[in-house]
Amino acid sequence: MDAFLSTYSGLEPKDFLMQLVMMVIGGLLIYLAVKKDMEPTLLLPMGFGAILVNLPVSGVLTQHSDALGEVTGIIEWLFDKGIEVSEALPLFLFIGIGAMIDFGPVLSNPRMLLFGAAAQFGIFMTFSLATLLGFDLRDAASIGIIGAADGPTSILVSQTFGSAYISAIAVAAYSYMALVPIIQPFAIKLATTKKDRKIRMTYNPKNVSKTTRILFPIIVTIIAGLVAPASVALVGFLMFGNLIRECGRLESLSQTAQTSLANLVTLFLGITIAFKMQAAEFLRWETLLIMGLGLFAFVFDSISGVLFAKLMNLFLKNKINPMVGAAGISAFPMSARVVQKMGIKEDSQNHLLMHAVGANVAGQIGSVVVGGLILAIVPTLL
Numbered sequence: 001m002d003a004f005l006s007t008y009s010g011l012e013p014k015d016f017l018m019q020l021v022m023m024v025i026g027g028l029l030i031y032l033a034v035k036k037d038m039e040p041t042l043l044l045p046m047g048f049g050a051i052l053v054n055l056p057v058s059g060v061l062t063q064h065s066d067a068l069g070e071v072t073g074i075i076e077w078l079f080d081k082g083i084e085v086s087e088a089l090p091l092f093l094f095i096g097i098g099a100m101i102d103f104g105p106v107l108s109n110p111r112m113l114l115f116g117a118a119a120q121f122g123i124f125m126t127f128s129l130a131t132l133l134g135f136d137l138r139d140a141a142s143i144g145i146i147g148a149a150d151g152p153t154s155i156l157v158s159q160t161f162g163s164a165y166i167s168a169i170a171v172a173a174y175s176y177m178a179l180v181p182i183i184q185p186f187a188i189k190l191a192t193t194k195k196d197r198k199i200r201m202t203y204n205p206k207n208v209s210k211t212t213r214i215l216f217p218i219i220v221t222i223i224a225g226l227v228a229p230a231s232v233a234l235v236g237f238l239m240f241g242n243l244i245r246e247c248g249r250l251e252s253l254s255q256t257a258q259t260s261l262a263n264l265v266t267l268f269l270g271i272t273i274a275f276k277m278q279a280a281e282f283l284r285w286e287t288l289l290i291m292g293l294g295l296f297a298f299v300f301d302s303i304s305g306v307l308f309a310k311l312m313n314l315f316l317k318n319k320i321n322p323m324v325g326a327a328g329i330s331a332f333p334m335s336a337r338v339v340q341k342m343g344i345k346e347d348s349q350n351h352l353l354m355h356a357v358g359a360n361v362a363g364q365i366g367s368v369v370v371g372g373l374i375l376a377i378v379p380t381l382l
Contacts, residue, residue: 150330
């Protein structure tokens with residue numbers, strides 16, 4: 001009994017109350033994952049991890065005692081080795097994501113790559129806004145990258161810059177990715193008219209040779225490495241996963257990367273990120289501000305893609321449905337499905353899915369390239 005009391009003797013009531021709040025937040029994330037099916041593979045381990053790291057004197061965190069000395073906590077160790085030192089966990093996840101992506105739709109219609117670039121504009125707007133609100137450049141850049149709609153990129157950039165808000169950024173990025181079916185229709189309708197949304201597009205797919213599919217990830221990696229060397233890890237691991245898929249010789253490894261590897265790494269990444277969800281670090285007014293800025297980034301990424309499509313239509317004979325531009329964010333394939341659903345609602349014969357998929361796949365490339373550019377540009381500004 002004395003040992004039990006001594007263990008908790010140094011715990012202040014205020015600290016315990018904050019930890020209790022964080023355990024409730026953890027329970028909320030689990031509820032959203034299980035009941036609402038919001039990114040369950042990540043929000044569930046993050047939620048449970050938040051409970052684990054906020055238990056008083058938790059054994060998942062490194063503890064010091066007179067009897068045992070220093071005892072390394074497993075979640076703190078995973079964070080140190082898997083994210084802080086090597087950034088291995090988010091990079092391993094990119095291999096699985098790359099193996100899932102079929103670049104065929106964008107290769108058969110290369111102009112869709114432009115939407116993958118245009119729909120990243122919200123990142124830079126949010127970066128600027130966060131700076132004006134008082135965040136330093138590293139934190140502002142980390143917050144802005146939420147707009148990439150790419151959780152692993154958000155985690156990697158924020159950790160590389162040593163942001164104090166990595167957990168809030170991860171929660172915002174994955175929560176808003178899950179809310180794409182709600183956020184994007186609102187953003188698209190803000191920037192389009194009913195006439196815009198009824199524009200029909202024909203789909204005439206071009207055959208993409210196997211050689212092109214194999215060369216594409218190699219060429220993209222080389223170009224990205226020359227233009228933005230800091231992006232090599234991000235782009236390279238994504239394209240390596242895609243090369244495994246397209247080479248035709250590693251089918252079993254491709255399936256493993258798409259399923260077992262991606263699922264296991266996502267689970268470990270979620271529970272590991274929870275290390276930064278300790279009450280003292282997470283319960284700050286900046287967390288709410290970051291959630292608001294993340295929403296701003298998502299909305300303006302979608303709007304910038306729509307506006308770019310409308311700009312292109314000024315010069316094109318065969319018009320592009322502006323909604324396709326919104327699919328240029330990285331939330332694959334949710335964003336493409338949103339555009340298809342909205343197109344069908346406006347005109348039951350207007351099928352935009354393959355066009356939207358092309359833009360959505362381009363957004364995967366755009367998000368990791370912009371992440372690399374941010375990593376390269378911000379240190380020069382400092």
